[in-house]
Amino acid sequence: MYYLIILLVYAAVDAIACLGLSLQFGVAGVTNFGFIIFQAAGAYVAATLALPPDTANGGFQTYLGGLSLPFPLPWIGAAVAGAVLALPFTFLFGRRIRGDFAAVGLLVTAVLLNLLVTNFKQLFNGDAGVALVPAPLAQGTFVATSNGYQYGFAAAGLVLAGGVYWFVRRITESPYGRSLRAMRDNDKIADSLGKNVLALRTGALVTGGAIAGLSGAVLVSLIGAWSPAAWSYAETIVLFTAVIIGGAGNHIGAVLGAVLVPVGFEEITRFITNNNPNLPPNLLPSLQWVAIGLLIGVFLWLRPQGILPERKRVINLAAAQAGPDAQPVPAAAAAVRERPPGHSEYDDREILRANGLSRDYGGVHAVSGVSLSIERGTLTGLIGPNGAGKSTLLALLAGTEKVTSGQIVYQGRDVTPLPAFRRARAGLVRTFQLASEYKRLTVLENLISAVPGHSGDSFLGAAAGRWLWRADEERAVEKAGDLLAGFGLTGQANDYAGDLSGGQRRLVEIMRALMAEPDMLLLDEPMAGVHPELARKIGEALRLLCERGMTILMVEHELAIMDEFCDPVIVMADGSVLATGTMAQLRDRSDVVEAYLVG
Amino acid sequence: MSLLLASIGFGLITSAVLAIASVGFTLQFAVTDVLNLAFAAVMTAGAFTAYLVNQAGYSIWLGLVAALVAGAVLSVLLNYLVYTPFQRRGSAPITLVIVSLGMALIIEFGIAGIAGGVGVSYRMGQGSTVKAGGLVLTTVQLVIIAISLIVMAGVHALLRYTKLGKAMRATAANRMLARNCGIRAGRVIGITWAVTGALSGLAGTVFAIDIGTFDPTSTDIFLVLILAAVFLGGPGNAYGAMLGALVIGLSTEVSAAYIAADYKYVIAFVALLAMLAVRPSGLLGART
Numbered sequence: 083m084y085y086l087i088i089l090l091v092y093a094a095v096d097a098i099a100c101l102g103l104s105l106q107f108g109v110a111g112v113t114n115f116g117f118i119i120f121q122a123a124g125a126y127v128a129a130t131l132a133l134p135p136d137t138a139n140g141g142f143q144t145y146l147g148g149l150s151l152p153f154p155l156p157w158i159g160a161a162v163a164g165a166v167l168a169l170p171f172t173f174l175f176g177r178r179i180r181g182d183f184a185a186v187g188l189l190v191t192a193v194l195l196n197l198l199v200t201n202f203k204q205l206f207n208g209d210a211g212v213a214l215v216p217a218p219l220a221q222g223t224f225v226a227t228s229n230g231y232q233y234g235f236a237a238a239g240l241v242l243a244g245g246v247y248w249f250v251r252r253i254t255e256s257p258y259g260r261s262l263r264a265m266r267d268n269d270k271i272a273d274s275l276g277k278n279v280l281a282l283r284t285g286a287l288v289t290g291g292a293i294a295g296l297s298g299a300v301l302v303s304l305i306g307a308w309s310p311a312a313w314s315y316a317e318t319i320v321l322f323t324a325v326i327i328g329g330a331g332n333h334i335g336a337v338l339g340a341v342l343v344p345v346g347f348e349e350i351t352r353f354i355t356n357n358n359p360n361l362p363p364n365l366l367p368s369l370q371w372v373a374i375g376l377l378i379g380v381f382l383w384l385r386p387q388g389i390l391p392e393r394k395r396v397i398n399l400a401a402a403q404a405g406p407d408a409q410p411v412p413a414a415a416a417a418v419r420e421r422p423p424g425h426s427e428y429d430d431r432e433i434l435r436a437n438g439l440s441r442d443y444g445g446v447h448a449v450s451g452v453s454l455s456i457e458r459g460t461l462t463g464l465i466g467p468n469g470a471g472k473s474t475l476l477a478l479l480a481g482t483e484k485v486t487s488g489q490i491v492y493q494g495r496d497v498t499p500l501p502a503f504r505r506a507r508a509g510l511v512r513t514f515q516l517a518s519e520y521k522r523l524t525v526l527e528n529l530i531s532a533v534p535g536h537s538g539d540s541f542l543g544a545a546a547g548r549w550l551w552r553a554d555e556e557r558a559v560e561k562a563g564d565l566l567a568g569f570g571l572t573g574q575a576n577d578y579a580g581d582l583s584g585g586q587r588r589l590v591e592i593m594r595a596l597m598a599e600p601d602m603l604l605l606d607e608p609m610a611g612v613h614p615e616l617a618r619k620i621g622e623a624l625r626l627l628c629e630r631g632m633t634i635l636m637v638e639h640e641l642a643i644m645d646e647f648c649d650p651v652i653v654m655a656d657g658s659v660l661a662t663g664t665m666a667q668l669r670d671r672s673d674v675v676e677a678y679l680v681g
Numbered sequence: 682m683s684l685l686l687a688s689i690g691f692g693l694i695t696s697a698v699l700a701i702a703s704v705g706f707t708l709q710f711a712v713t714d715v716l717n718l719a720f721a722a723v724m725t726a727g728a729f730t731a732y733l734v735n736q737a738g739y740s741i742w743l744g745l746v747a748a749l750v751a752g753a754v755l756s757v758l759l760n761y762l763v764y765t766p767f768q769r770r771g772s773a774p775i776t777l778v779i780v781s782l783g784m785a786l787i788i789e790f791g792i793a794g795i796a797g798g799v800g801v802s803y804r805m806g807q808g809s810t811v812k813a814g815g816l817v818l819t820t821v822q823l824v825i826i827a828i829s830l831i832v833m834a835g836v837h838a839l840l841r842y843t844k845l846g847k848a849m850r851a852t853a854a855n856r857m858l859a860r861n862c863g864i865r866a867g868r869v870i871g872i873t874w875a876v877t878g879a880l881s882g883l884a885g886t887v888f889a890i891d892i893g894t895f896d897p898t899s900t901d902i903f904l905v906l907i908l909a910a911v912f913l914g915g916p917g918n919a920y921g922a923m924l925g926a927l928v929i930g931l932s933t934e935v936s937a938a939y940i941a942a943d944y945k946y947v948i949a950f951v952a953l954l955a956m957l958a959v960r961p962s963g964l965l966g967a968r969t
Contacts, residue, residue: 113775174954179961182716182778183916187957189718190905194950197902201943319782326779368794371786378783379763382776 087232088304089345094239095301096340100324101243101250101333102293107322108330108392109254110286111266113181115318116171116188117294119195122313123167124160124295125302126206129215131156132303139214143207153218157299164295168287175283192315200310211309218303226306239300243337246293249545250333253289255395256544257536257551260523262286263331264531267520274482274514275532275598276506285541316371320344323374327381329388331522338390347374396576397526399563433458433602433633434510439478439488441471448474450657452488456602456635461628463648463665464637467677470654472637473515476604479635480512481505493601507534509601513608515637517587519594521580525571528579528590529562530555532597558597565593568623584611592620596627603627605636609643621647641665653677686815688938689931694822695906696930697829698888702903703910703922704836705880709756711853711917712873715764716774718781720881721904722788723759725897727752727882728889729792732801741805745886752882753875759784760874793897800894825887832880836919839876849873853917902946906933909949912956915963924964928952 099121106112130147138148151159171191174184200209207213217226217235225231253259265272265282273279302308320343328339347370381388434456441449449471456462464472477483479490481502490498497505502512520528536558537543538551548555566572569589574582579590592608605624609617617640624634625647638644644651645665653660653668655677661668668674706720730751731744763784767777808820818826840846848869851859860866888903889895910929914921929949937945956963 113778173958179957180774182774183912183957183961185775185778186716186718186908186912187954190908190950190953193902193905194946197946198944201941316786319786322779323783364798365794368790368798371790372794375783375786375790379780379787382772382780382783383767386772386776 084232087236090236091239091300091304093341093345094236094243095297095304096321096324096344097243097337098246098297098300099294099321100328100336100340100344101246102290102297103321103325104328104330104333104336105250105254105293106286106290107325108332108336109259109266110262110283111181111269112175112283112286112290113185114188114287114290115185115315115322116192116195117290117321118313118315118318119192120164120167120291120294121298121301121317122195122199122308124164124298125308125312126212126298127163127295128156128160128299129212129302129308130206131159132216132218133212133214143210143212143214144204145206145212146204156218157296157303160295160299161292162295164298165288165292167295168291169284172280172284172287175280175287189315189318192318196310196314206308209310211307211312213307215302215306215308217306235304239304242296242300246296247333247337250293252547253541253544254333256548257530257538257555258285258540258544260395260527260531261539263523264520264528267522268518270482271514271518271520272531273502274480274506274512275594276503276511276534278503289541319378320347320374323378323381325388326386327377327388329390329392331392332388332390335388335390339388343374343377392522394576394578395524395527397524397530397559399526399559399566399572399575431457433493434479434635435491436479437489437491439475439490440486441474441478441483442486447657449478452654452657452659454652454659454662456633458633459628459631460633460650461625461648462633462635463644463651464635464654465639465641465644465651466654466660471657472654473606474657475654476512476606476635476637480510480604482512506598506600509599510604511595511598511600511602512604513591513595513606515606515610517584517591519579519582519587519590521578523579524576525566525579525582525590526559526562526575529565529594529597530558532594533558533561534599562593562597565596569593585613585616588612589616589620600632602633602635605634605638607637607639609638609640617643618646683815684938685935687817688935690816690818690822691937692931692934694818694825694891694930695934696927697826698884698891699903699906699910699930700829700923700926701832701880701887702884702907703914703926704833704919705877705884706907707911707914707917707922708836708849708880708919709873709877710911711919712849713760713764713870714768714774714856715760715781716778716916717759717764718778718904719759719784719788720907721900722785723752723755723878723881724885724888724900724903725792726755726788727885728895728900729796729897730882731886731889732803735803735805741803741886741890744803745883748882748886749879750882752885753879755788756874756878756881757871760871765870789897789900796897798896798898800896802894803890805890821890825891828883828887832883833923840919845869845872905946905953906930906949909953912953913964918963921963 103117106114130145131149131151133145133148134150135148136143136145171188174187199206202208220226220231261272261277262282265277265279269279324339324343325336327343328337329335432455436452436454439449439452440447452475466472474483478485481500485498489496492505492508492510497508520531523531536551537554543551566575571586571589574586579587582590588608588611595603609620612620621643628634636648649664650662651665651668652662653674660677661671661674702724709720710716727748731741731748734744734747735741763780764777767780810817810819811823840850848859848864851862851864852866852869856866885900888900892899906929910925911922913928914925929952932948933945936948
């Protein structure tokens with residue numbers, strides 16, 4: 083009976099930990115190979131907050147702290163410790179480092195912190211670890227070994243796990259959670275659409291760290307001791323295996339994984355003994371690890387989505403919006419942000435100016451010394467042969483690539499040092515040449531995710547709950563519904579964007595950019611792979627947007643499109659601007675014709 | 682003074698072993714694009730293969746050759762049966778890292794299950810000690826350093842002067858482009874697994890010779906040192922890995938002598954995280 087209760091508490095602890103990991107890995111795509119150190123930190127902090135000073139018990143162990151704090155302060159302290167410990171690691175998850183490098187950095191950290199704690203006895207009693215941690219609320223006859231206490235502890239653990247599930251779900255199903263998932267699917271795109279990727283990753287690391295810390299507190303309160311052997315880096319692998327098997331991104335799956343892997347494998351086999359003298363002495367524990375390794379490989383190959391895959395978030399569009407006569411033109415026009423005329427003191431005609439922009443890759447000058455000026459309300463074309471530097475120029479203007487030298491002035495403000503997401507928030511939004519949808523978000527979610535200023539798109543907004551952001555959400559859904567109807571994609575609204583055809587994905591990308599309410603749109607070959615008839619419709623929609631005050635700079639290879647819609651047109655070759663003018667003017671210039679029109 | 686020299690001596694040997702492993706790891710990553718965390722487990726497999734040969738009554742140097750072959754075969758199998766199928770399917774790099782961790786567990790604890798997880802040693806003499814200045818090294822240690830130097834020179838010659846090396850560098854820089862230029866990238870990658878796998882088998886055996894007594898989990902911490910050396914020099918950069926191995930090997934052993942042996946790995950840890958924070962492309966820069 084005692085054993086069963088212990089098992090229940092272990093299940094609760096592992097479920098809490100797996101929920102934290104599921105939020106980080108499954109939802110936010112942050113691969114934290116050092117997850118166990120956050121649980122360990124929580125356990126140590128909870129232990130030393132609850133323990134008396136280390137001179138007690140004859141001073142047989144040494145540790146920092148020893149504050150004899152009453153329950154629940156040690157548990158709260160553990161969660162805070164897990165959250166605070168996450169902060170120094172956020173630098174690993176900036177925009178500059180590949181996700182797998184950051185994961186390796188955390189793995190190495192986990193191994194070495196374990197070594198450090200093992201050897202530095204003054205901190206947490208070194209190798210032996212801290213022991214005699216007081217059981218919470220154990221007083222008088224209500225002692226830790228009594229049946230009543232054990233039942234109570236198990237019940238409290240399960241309730242706590244339920245609470246963590248409720249909280250993690252609340253975060254995940256909010257607009258903030260949607261942003262986390264968008265970042266997981268494609269962080270570069272999220273950045274270009276105004277998401278602060280570093281802040282989102284920090285949020286996931288800190289929240290997951292707090293949850294891991296809490297799980298450590300529950301565990302240490304149950305077993306009363308905590309030592310480096312309890313948190314080897316391999317324990318992280320066990321938790322990862324649980325989340326992968328259960329279903330990354332599905333929190334019920336994470337709980338299921340916790341029951342199957344850490345509880346099922348580790349705790350139960352702990353009680354199977356190897357009595358056969360013919361077998362090697364540690365065959366069973368070894369096989370246990372081999373099985374974990376096999377599970378990882380087999381599941382990632384056969385069922386990478388896990389037993390319970392991530393749920394599809396279906397959002398119902400009001401049926402009325404799907405009128406058959408809907409057209410992209412008026413729908414797109416709705417995306418233009420209303421703004422009072424003459425609202426600033428700078429030259430209102432010019433929205434964007436580049437002064438001597440250059441970008442080198444190694445020794446290659448992809449863009450060199452480009453200066454240009456874009457007038458408000460124009461639909462400017464950008465043409466040039468392959469390798470002319472068109473896409474690089476777009477990237478420099480949007481901030482997804484850093485300039486080597488030069489200056490970019492947008493709306494009268496020097497935006498050169500601003501990262502892409504800040505420029506996007508200022509209304510300068512780009513699209514990409516290659517398909518860039520969030521694959522595991524539905525079409526509708528792709529669109530809604532780009533809406534700026536959504537009250538649910540922050541950690542606090544998400545934690546506050548649906549009542550706070552319902553109105554914003556409904557407005558966003560309605561607007562997205564109009565766009566989808568206009569572009570004829572209402573029927574695909576709840577399909578995963580990754581399942582669409584190439585042409586449909588282009589449309590999703592344009593619509594998503596429009597949802598971001600740009601003042602200036604940088605489009606990289608928006609009509610590539612789109613049916614010619616639809617391409618014309620898109621062209622018309624873009625022209626109408628410009629008439630209503632939006633400014634568009636568009637890279638396009640199709641000269642017929644340029645002829646019909648774009649004025650002026652900028653010609654680039656070898657990283658520089660060759661000429662600017664109407665298509666008719668350009669056709670008269672021999673250098674342009676030579677560089678591009680003829681080939 | 683003699684303490685410093687002695688620790689430098691230890692550092693040189695650690696660097697020599699580390700350099701073989703780090704160059705193998707970094708080349709493997711550069712060409713195949715797999716951050717193979719099972720590398721240290723393959724080292725262990727090599728070391729135990731050498732142990733089996735040694736136990737059968739043969740010289741450890743013959744065991745070393747067997748380890749080379751075992752490391753190459755195991756790595757080629759890992760690539761052929763596991764990593765390439767995942768890459769063909771378009772799995773994210775991080776998925777492959779997780780898979781490689783799984784493979785590490787299977788290999789390491791598979792060996793532990795069979796070998797019993799107790800420490801074993803090769804049967805070999807250490808040879809006479811050689812004194813040069815204040816440095817005291819055994820013949821075996823000198824042989825390890827010589828092997829390492831030969832490997833470094835060999836890798837340099839391979840990358841610099843052979844067609845295969847050129848193809849490897851081209852594949853590392855841009856696999857698609859290399860393929861379009863007529864380089865059979867699949868074959869280059871296969872050969873790279875064999876070569877770097879042989880290096881890991883070799884590294885595992887000299888590592889085991891160096892530490893004297895080893896068990897299946899001995900290489901766990903060594904993997905951290907490999908990663909530190911590789912990231913210090915710039916992931917994917919063979920010369921960076923050599924430099925990184927020298928820096929990490931010397932600094933861990935010298936700090937062990939002057940600070941405390943228990944904390945000697947901390948310096949590798951700090952080096953790794955500092956590089957990731959300040960200069961993710963490593964000391965010698967590299968592909969990103």
